Every structure is written in structure tokens, then in C-alpha cells.
Amino acid sequence: MVWCQGETDGDKNMSSTEYKTKLQIMIEAMVTNGAEKCFIIRIGNHRGLSTQYNNVIKLQRDFCKAYKKAVLVSTKFDEMSALRLMKDTFHYKQSANNTVGTEAGENTAFYIVNNKEPMIDRKYCTVSEP
Numbered sequence: 741m742v743w744c745q746g747e748t749d750g751d752k753n754m755s756s757t758e759y760k761t762k763l764q765i766m767i768e769a770m771v772t773n774g775a776e777k778c779f780i781i782r783i784g785n786h787r788g789l790s791t792q793y794n795n796v797i798k799l800q801r802d803f804c805k806a807y808k809k810a811v812l813v814s815t816k817f818d819e820m821s822a823l824r825l826m827k828d829t830f831h832y833k834q835s836a837n838n839t840v841g842t843e844a845g846e847n848t849a850f851y852i853v854n855n856k857e858p859m860i861d862r863k864y865c866t867v868s869e870p
Contacts, residue, residue: 741770742813742844744781746800747830750793759799767809778810779848781840784817804857813847815860816840 743766749759767778782800785793804812817840820826825836832840847858 741767741775741777742779742781742848743767744783744817744840746783746796747793750783750796754796756795756799759796760803763799763803763810764807767807771809776809777851779813779844779851780804780810781814781844782812782817784820811848811851811857812860813851813858814840814844816843 746759767775770778780800780803783793783796785791785797801812804810817832817836820832820836820840823836825833825839827833847860850858
């Protein structure tokens with residue numbers, strides 16, 4: 741399962757505890773129905789309020805480090821505003837989605853083939869190969 745979500749929760753200032761609880765409940769429901777892992781594409785932080793999504797971003801990073809059923813596979817949405825790949829303050833252009841999807845697919849394949857997390861080193865996160 742691949743998951744990318746959290747901007748609305750950031751807009752609503754959802755607490756890290758509530759977001760984590762809801763994310764874990766959702767993943768466990770998917771696992772109960774056959775999913776083995778949740779490959780997470782972390783949200784970006786591109787709106788006018790540069791810290792609006794920091795809680796969700798940090799939680800997604802920390803959650804993937806601590807929860808064995810979740811693997812962080814992309815953080816590239818961080819780059820899309822600087823690359824002018826936003827349609828508006830909320831939505832990405834298709835080329836941005838393609839770029840993020842490609843990275844997520846490659847990193848998911850890396851995890852499946854090698855049974856270890858991919859190396860992702862970006863603004864909010866450092867995950868490296870052991």
C-alpha cells in the first residue's frame with residue numbers, strides 16, 4: 741500500500757498524537773485486509789505558512805522510523821514549490837506527481853528487493869542504509 745496524505749490534518753492543526761493514532765489504525769486495518777507494508781510518501785510544506793505542516797512532516801518521519809509496517813519512500817514534495825511545480829497553493833502539477841511517484845516506486849522496489857529502507861536525505865529527514 742502506498743500512502744500520501746496529511747495536508748488537511750496540518751491545516752486543521754491536528755495534534756501529532758491524534759494523527760499518529762489515526763495513521764496506525766488505518767494501516768492496521770489495511771494489514772488485516774492483506775497489505776504487508778505501508779509505503780509513505782511524506783507531504784511537502786509549500787503553502788504561505790512555511791511551518792504549517794511541520795508537525796505532520798515530523799510525525800511521518802518518526803513514525804516510519806519506529807513502526808515496522810511503515811516505510812518512508814519519498815520526501816520529494818518538499819522540492820516542488822521551489823521548482824515552480826505547483827498549480828496553486830494546494831495542488832501539484834502533473835509533472836511533480838510523476839517525479840514523486842517515480843521516486844516512491846524506485847524506493848519501494850529497493851525496499852522489496854533488499855528488505856531495507858532506502859536512503860532518503862532531504863530537508864526534514866535523514867534515513868540511510870544501515
